[in-house]
Amino acid sequence: MAAKKKSVERHFPLLDDISKIRQVSLINPDDAVNFKICDYIKDNLKHQLRPYQADALFSLNYTQTREKPQKHLMFNMATGSGKTDVMAAVMLYMYAKHGYRNFIFVANSNAVVSKTRDNFINDNSSKYLFNSPINIDGRRVEIKSVDRFTSVQEPGIIYMKLTTIQALSNELGIVRENGLTYEELQKNKVVILADEAHHFNASTKSQKQEENSWESLLDKVRECNSSNRQFEFTATIDVDKDAVYEKYRDKIVYKYDLNRFMEDGYSKNVYRLEADNDDRSKMMNAVLLSQYRKRIAKENGIDDFKPVILFKSNRIAASENARNAFLEMIDKLDVFKLDEFLKEQNSVDLGSTTLKSMYTYWQEQDSAQTVIELKRDFKPMTIINVNDTSKDGILGNENDFKKLNTLEDTNNPIRAVFAVAKLTEGWDVLNLYDIVRLGEQPVSLVQTNSEAQLIGRGARYNPFEYNGEKSYIRRFDNSNDPRVKLLESLHYHTINDSKYISNLLKSFNKMNLISESDSDKEYNMYYAKVKDKFKKSHAYKYGRLYHNKLKEVSDDEYNDLGKYGLDREKIVIDMVDTVKEHSNNQESNEDYLDTRNVLIADFNSNRDKRLLKKAMSRDKFFRFNELSKYAPKINSLNEFMTSSDWLGDLKVYATIPYHKDDSFDNVYRLKVVDKALSRVKNFMQSNYMKRRGTREFEPVKVKDIVVDYSKRISKGERSTGDRPVIRPYEMGNDDWFVYDRAIVDGLEKRMIDSIRRIIFKLKEKYKEVFLIRNEETISKLKLYEFENSDGITHYAGFLPDFLLYLDDGNETYQLFIEPKGTQLIEKDKWKEKLLENIKPQNIKLLGETGEIKLYGLKFYTPENGQDTISEIEKLTTDSSVDYESFKLVAEDKTDYKNK
Numbered sequence: 001m002a003a004k005k006k007s008v009e010r011h012f013p014l015l016d017d018i019s020k021i022r023q024v025s026l027i028n029p030d031d032a033v034n035f036k037i038c039d040y041i042k043d044n045l046k047h048q049l050r051p052y053q054a055d056a057l058f059s060l061n062y063t064q065t066r067e068k069p070q071k072h073l074m075f076n077m078a079t080g081s082g083k084t085d086v087m088a089a090v091m092l093y094m095y096a097k098h099g100y101r102n103f104i105f106v107a108n109s110n111a112v113v114s115k116t117r118d119n120f121i122n123d124n125s126s127k128y129l130f131n132s133p134i135n136i137d138g139r140r141v142e143i144k145s146v147d148r149f150t151s152v153q154e155p156g157i158i159y160m161k162l163t164t165i166q167a168l169s170n171e172l173g174i175v176r177e178n179g180l181t182y183e184e185l186q187k188n189k190v191v192i193l194a195d196e197a198h199h200f201n202a203s204t205k206s207q208k209q210e211e212n213s214w215e216s217l218l219d220k221v222r223e224c225n226s227s228n229r230q231f232e233f234t235a236t237i238d239v240d241k242d243a244v245y246e247k248y249r250d251k252i253v254y255k256y257d258l259n260r261f262m263e264d265g266y267s268k269n270v271y272r273l274e275a276d277n278d279d280r281s282k283m284m285n286a287v288l289l290s291q292y293r294k295r296i297a298k299e300n301g302i303d304d305f306k307p308v309i310l311f312k313s314n315r316i317a318a319s320e321n322a323r324n325a326f327l328e329m330i331d332k333l334d335v336f337k338l339d340e341f342l343k344e345q346n347s348v349d350l351g352s353t354t355l356k357s358m359y360t361y362w363q364e365q366d367s368a369q370t371v372i373e374l375k376r377d378f379k380p381m382t383i384i385n386v387n388d389t390s391k392d393g394i395l396g397n398e399n400d401f402k403k404l405n406t407l408e409d410t411n412n413p414i415r416a417v418f419a420v421a422k423l424t425e426g427w428d429v430l431n432l433y434d435i436v437r438l439g440e441q442p443v444s445l446v447q448t449n450s451e452a453q454l455i456g457r458g459a460r461y462n463p464f465e466y467n468g469e470k471s472y473i474r475r476f477d478n479s480n481d482p483r484v485k486l487l488e489s490l491h492y493h494t495i496n497d498s499k500y501i502s503n504l505l506k507s508f509n510k511m512n513l514i515s516e517s518d519s520d521k522e523y524n525m526y527y528a529k530v531k532d533k534f535k536k537s538h539a540y541k542y543g544r545l546y547h548n549k550l551k552e553v554s555d556d557e558y559n560d561l562g563k564y565g566l567d568r569e570k571i572v573i574d575m576v577d578t579v580k581e582h583s584n585n586q587e588s589n590e591d592y593l594d595t596r597n598v599l600i601a602d603f604n605s606n607r608d609k610r611l612l613k614k615a616m617s618r619d620k621f622f623r624f625n626e627l628s629k630y631a632p633k634i635n636s637l638n639e640f641m642t643s644s645d646w647l648g649d650l651k652v653y654a655t656i657p658y659h660k661d662d663s664f665d666n667v668y669r670l671k672v673v674d675k676a677l678s679r680v681k682n683f684m685q686s687n688y689m690k691r692r693g694t695r696e697f698e699p700v701k702v703k704d705i706v707v708d709y710s711k712r713i714s715k716g717e718r719s720t721g722d723r724p725v726i727r728p729y730e731m732g733n734d735d736w737f738v739y740d741r742a743i744v745d746g747l748e749k750r751m752i753d754s755i756r757r758i759i760f761k762l763k764e765k766y767k768e769v770f771l772i773r774n775e776e777t778i779s780k781l782k783l784y785e786f787e788n789s790d791g792i793t794h795y796a797g798f799l800p801d802f803l804l805y806l807d808d809g810n811e812t813y814q815l816f817i818e819p820k821g822t823q824l825i826e827k828d829k830w831k832e833k834l835l836e837n838i839k840p841q842n843i844k845l846l847g848e849t850g851e852i853k854l855y856g857l858k859f860y861t862p863e864n865g866q867d868t869i870s871e872i873e874k875l876t877t878d879s880s881v882d883y884e885s886f887k888l889v890a891e892d893k894t895d896y897k898n899k
Contacts, residue, residue, distance in 0.1 A: 010239050011550075014070075014250050018059050020847075032062040040096045040136045041089050046129055047082070049089060050266065050472065056086050056254040057093060060231075063253055064098060072222065072230045074197065074251045078258040079235040079453070080267060080460035084119050087193050088129045090231060091120075091143075094191050095158055096136050100229070102149045102190045104221070105162045108199040108214075113162050115405060116195065120160060121145045126409060148180045149188045165200065165214045172217065182224055189227035194218060197232035201244055235456075236511070258456060259512035265474040267459045268433075268490040271518040273352055274501060275493070279438050282493050283311065283326050284341055285355060286436045287378055289491065290415070291370075292358045293433055294377075296483050302464055305487070307433040308407055309416045310458070314447075316420055318439045323385045323418040330378050335367045352518045354491065357483070377415055385418040407431055408462070430462040433486075436493040443500035445507060451492075452507035455515070459490050477710070478527060491518065526728040527710045528739040528773070539768050539805055540706065540738075544699035546814060546845060546854055547781045551694050555632040560645035564683045565830070568649060571676045572597055575654045597653040600664065600672045603641070604649055611666070612641060615673040621681045630688040652676045693784025693797065693834075697854060698846045700781060702772075702805075709775045711743045736762075736769045744773070747819045748801060751860045754869045755804070761877050768807040774799050783816065783856075785834050798831050800856075806876055812852045813876055817868065820859040832859050 021032055037054050049057070056075055063070040077083050087105075094100040105120070107113050118125035120143055123132045134141040143158045153159065161180070163171070171179045194200060200214045222230040232251075235258070239245040261267055277285065290307045297305030311326070313319040346359040362370060384403055406412050407429045435458055437451070463472045464487070476484045492515075494500070508515055534540050561568045576595060601608040616622035616637070624637050634640050642648045654664075654672045664672075713726050726745050729752075731737040736759055742752055755771055762769045774781055784797040804815040816835055820828060835856030845852055855875055860868040 010245055010249070012249055012252050012255070014063070014253060015255060018062050018253070021062060032058075032065055035061045037089075038093075038096070041092050044092055044131050044134045044136070045085065045088060046131055047085055047472075049085065050082065052256050052261075052264070053082055053086050053089070056256070057089050059254045060090060060093070061097075064094075070251070070253075071228065072232075072251055073253040074232045074234070074237065074248050075254050076237050076252050077233065077235060077254065077256045078261040079456045081235075081256055081261050083195070083233045083235075084116065085129060087195075087231075087233065088120065090193070091158065091160075091191075092134075092136070094229070095141070100189060100191050101153055101157065101159055102188045103158065103160045103193060104168075104190055105160060105193045105195065106165050106168055106218070107195040108165050109196075110164055112195055113164055117145070117162050118405070121162070126406065148184060149190070151184075151187055153188075165217070168221075169214065169217050172221075182220070185221060185224040185228075187225075189225050190221070190229075192218060192221060192228070192230040194230065194232040195234075197234040198236050198238065200232070201237075201247070236453075257512045259514050262459070262514045265477070266472065267461050267474075268488050269474070269477075269485070270455060270459050270490050270492065270513065270515040271354070272501070272504070272515055273354065273491045273493045273518045274495070275352060275355070279322065280325065280329060281341075281345070282436050282438065283322075283329065285345070285358075286311070286434045286493055287330075287374060287416075288362060289354065289358055289486075290434055291374060291377065292361060293486050295361075297464070297487055300466065300484060300487075302466055302487070304410050305464055306408075306410070306412075306415065306431055308414065308429065308431050309434040309436060310432055311416060311418045311436045311438055312454070313418075313420055313438045315439075319418050319420050320385060322438050323383065326378075326416070326418070327380060327383065330375060333371055333374060335371055338362075338367050338371055354486070354518050382413045382415045383418070384414050384416075404429065429458070430460050432458045432460075432490065433462075434491050434493060437495065443503055445503050448500070448503040448507040449510065451504065452511055452513055455490070455492055455508075456511060456513050459513075461488070526713060526741065526743050527708065528728075528741045528743055528775070529708045530706055530738060531732075531735075531740055533735060534706070534738045534770065537768060537770070539770055539807060540702050543702035543805065543807070543812075544847075544852075545702055545705055545772075545781055545803060545805070546697040546699055546852065548693045548784055548786075548843070549696045549698050549846070550692060550784055553692050558631060558688060559633045561647070561650075561680070564688065566680060566683050568645070570651045570653060571679060572653045572655055573600075573672050573675045573679075575656055575672060595655050596658050597655050599651060600654045600669050601652040601676075603647050603651070609641065611669060611673055612647065612677075615670060615677050616641070618674065619677060619681065621685075622677065630684045647680075650676075693786050695786055695843045696846055697843050705774070705781050706738050706772055711775075713743075734759075737771050737773075739773055742773065747821060747860070747862060750862075751802070751817065751819045751865060751868075754860075754865060755872075758869060758873055761873065762806060765877055766806045766808045768805070770805040772803040772805060774801055774803055783834060783838075785830060786837060798828075798834075800835065804872065810851065814852065814854050815872060815875070816854075816856040817872075818857075818859055819865075820861055822862055825859060825861060828859075835859075 035058050037049060037057060041057070042048070056077070060073070063073060075083065075086060077086070091103055094103075105113070105116055107116070115127070118127040119129045122128055123130070130143070134143070139156050141156050141158060143160055146159045146161055148161070149159055168180075172182060200218060218230060222228045237244065237248060237252075239248060262270075275282075275285075286309050290309050293307045294305055297303075311319075311322055313322055342359050342363050345355070346363070386404065403412065403414055404417070407414055408431050435455060461472060461474065463470050466475065474488045476488055479485060494504070505515075507513075530540075557563060601611055603609060603612050620626060622637070622640075627637070627640065628634060631640065631646075634643075634646070640646045652673055711726065726743060727749075729742045729744065729749060730740070731742050731752075732740050734756065736755075737752070742749065744752065752771065759769065781803070782797045782799050800816040800818045802817040802819075804813070804817060806813040806815075816838060818831060818835060820832075825832075836858060838854055838856030840853050840855075843854060845854070857868050857871050858864075
């Protein structure tokens, strides 16, 4: 089965248009810019719209107030971000502003429809999303559930049909009494709200237009009336597939990814608790951790805090057995067994900060009271066993649905849920804090993709009341008490298996889910905050920073090894350490300082072609069906092996100690060739991209780049060759540094100190002088490589560590600065070439509103750092430099300043 191609960056024109309209100037006013959330929305929703939800409505309004309103749109919003709240706001907006009275809510499962019925129709439900009664312009409005839309419609009524896509297909396919018909749909304008809409793209994904598909059904409903609207909602839209991207590239009206949702604080923090434990120990750890959370909440005045555990298995029988074993374990628990468990677990290095803290806590408590408490909270009536064998998943059983959909209610006693592997769409539980993986389960990407989705749903934030206030955003990230952070953290208890963890992390990356290992290393968390003074500056309020745009790269361009950043003539493999490991102990380190390169294989010779063939057969990547995904222009493996464009003229050398003999057997030569091919594979996989950097640079608001951030650093961390130690340095007295702290390594600190020595010169000429840390965990300011003239390219990108921002009122400079340790200079030479290529005469600025000059500087290195500082001085303070030769004409700076 063929693996998927690498994900590629995608461009969405509608999102770009909306972004630009938000930046529209006073000279070019647009009504969409002045859109505010109206009282008829704010007053009638139970929950206040969060800023990003309001942004979603702003974007919708933009599309509906154009000369030609868009009829078909997609809201791509993270799991847990409140898509249903946005739907409720959309209903009020379309009713009040555009006169729509008829709405069809459609999903692919009864469970989602049932949940949404409580959200929109059942005003007695705790999940109901509106204030009751709804009042718009002094008139009461009722949302009425209907099977069909009447021709005579009463004022003050929103008619809503809630249905599964399967039921809608059957209903419209067969004419029957009281059934909805296409003729009826032609008479009334309708808004279709399609939830979990990724299920409605089967035809597009398969690239087969099926007349009876769900996708074509919704198209027919939408096209029944020229005024109809179709608004789709999903967290997972596979735009990596070309056909799906083409369908939605100009329909995605709002995008709010999971990583942004989590970084903004609207979710729990997610931790992986990786431990080598049997199932009973995992279950006991989860129970103790859950009760530990409850105790912490009570100590902090949160009395009704009820954390829930999900124990998941991959088979129903295994889930039922686990439940029985759990109940038996709790039933037979006594003081002796609890003390023995805590003593045994605390003596083993489980690699978890949280568990270690938890064991210490419980060993200090009254064990008899703890046992009583656990037996009371985890008895049979507080445990539920469900499964997802039905098409509606774990919510398929009506009785179970009521219990599972109200887990946050104070009168719902459930503390633990046993289920098979999948957590289905439609389960909006907020107080899930532990997910425990039980039993031997597959470790494939298919399995971990499902688990990542489960964790994404479990990460929804629980808005408990604290100090008399309820919050929908994390409150304890900066707390000095690590225990309270457990009230805002989800732990995923899993096996400590390298292959499984690797696949799980790949799945997390695919859906942009942020997680951390709950390591037993002791960490310091350091925080860097944007200075208030900088927030008042013109640079922060109105300034722009620039990065280069990307453009599509056709497969035709990947026609030789050079296009992946490799030399087609030679590869040199460093074998010094390998030789050293197998040598006798009498040799000193000095014996290995002098080295030489010796030829190991020449793929132009018949003898070494056999060696190449053997090495390629040992790696599945070099099978034609896999290789052709990254080298689409090759016609056969033989062409890849023999053509001078590929491996045909390649020579492989080994770097060895000078004093060593250069007669190698075939086993050794094969090992070196294996390493060479591994490098070829890595370069091809990492540098085969659908897009590359251009010389066109576009603006990003300074305030979008310069935001508060945190960095987690291991206590006692020591510097190594590739990993210098990082420390925080107070910068409160340096008004030119935008953060109150610089969290940097030693070389970066020396660079900052070097800038400090020339600050007075810069301030003599410029009104605003700011050094910006371009922190990799938050920054959107990535640079991508241009085409090179030497025939060797790799279209990679990187985040320059610092930006120097200078503004004298007429000209603004943006300088990219990258400190680089000696050991990385050669490896990252391409980055320095890219930086040195960035100068006004080589690039074009887009969206200009003033005179901006961009420069990339040579690396700031331990040996040549002063050269970089001299370059800054020459570019920015030497009036003799002739800038007119590459001056860019732009809009008058004065207009820009007065915006």
